[in-house]
Amino acid sequence: MADLGCGKSCMKYILFVINFLFFILGAAAFGLGIWALVDKNKMNVLTKVGADDSDFNVTGLLESAAIVLLVGGGAILLIGFLGCCGAMKQNKCLLGLYAFFLIIILIVELAAIIIAAVFQGKVQDELKDFLKKNINTTYEGKIDTKEEFSLGLDYAQVYFQCCGIDSYKEFEGATKWNHSANVIIPKTCCKLKDKDEYLKDQKAVLEDENCPTSPTGTNSNINEPCWDSIESYLKDRIAIVIGIAAGIVALEVVCVIFTCCIISELRKYDS
Template identity: 70%
Template structure:
């Protein structure tokens, strides 16, 4: 075995440790994916979560997640194996395979980031369009609803203290919203667009207690959130937390690039020694 310099030895052992962690994580993900696909009887129990909605395919979602774990785990497992064995055995062949596979992943990750950035505007438009269409066709406007989309939007409006996607006028086309429940007066905004005395009581127990009982029929900036669109609030919420996600992703990308550099440095040394 070729005697490496102190710096190259450090690279070798760092490469081994990092890839051993990848190997263990890959094996865990791979095993979890196999278990989830093999033990469908226990997975079927989880479909009760979506019993309230015939359109929500929980078992299909779980199977897709299991396949992602299986494939992703297998890839990480193989790459980790090449990295561990290549480093500890000082194998040019394994280290070359490792560097090539890891470099391909880095390129794909950078490409995915570029594609996501270029399609960001289109995705925003499509999501907004979908949400507005769902309001028109599905939204019920009842504070005690069990319909998934209506419940989700109501929770978002209370949590973010907002109203509508771009405006409270988004609800004007809601065909399933009965705007004259128990009264002859027409509601101008859904009840969850109103300001509440305790929003946590609604989020936990769907207890609706507005600061002004007349708010849905006569809303203003004092008793409601009618002029605060939800899309802006959600974007602000995500932007305030996206830094952590970007930091983790950047850290992983830098670590992958370092591993490629370490592997290439060791390969270069091994090749130089082999021709002496």
């Protein structure tokens, strides 16, 4: 076994410690990926942008990012073990394989981060128009609805205590909502006695039964449009993915540099 200089020896142990941290980060990324895939929040349907007329689909993007985290997390666990062994044994072959696979994963993760960053710009451009269009063409306005978009929008309106995307008046054009002429807003735009009861069991008990026909700023949420809350909700979720991925990428860059230095030093002893 080659006797490395003090500086390179320190790099060896730092590389070992960082790869030990990789086990933790890999487990975290793996767990986050599972969470993102199994999360069945009713509001997620609101992110299915342009399913019929566009290639951009936020739900698909989030699921893709989750798969990247799952695969990347599992790979990091394996590569972390390879890096630990290569660092402690000062084995050039193991270290070379470690650096190679790490660079491949690094490229994939950078691509995922770029795609996720592009998503944030797409939200403003496409998602709002999609939601407003679907209020007009799809929204049913029934508390016991099973239609996905209607259920997702109602859930969002209760959860965020808001009404409409930009305005409650958007419901005037809801062609599938068979409401009477004097009904102005759906019940989910009204103040509820217990919003948790709706979020859990889809039961809505209004504070004021006259709210759907005579909404005010007191008995309803007509002064609180939903867009800002929905946009913030989605950006917060993607920010979690970007943050963890960026942290992993930073560590991977450090590991690649340290690994190359150790390999270079080992080659000096072989020559």
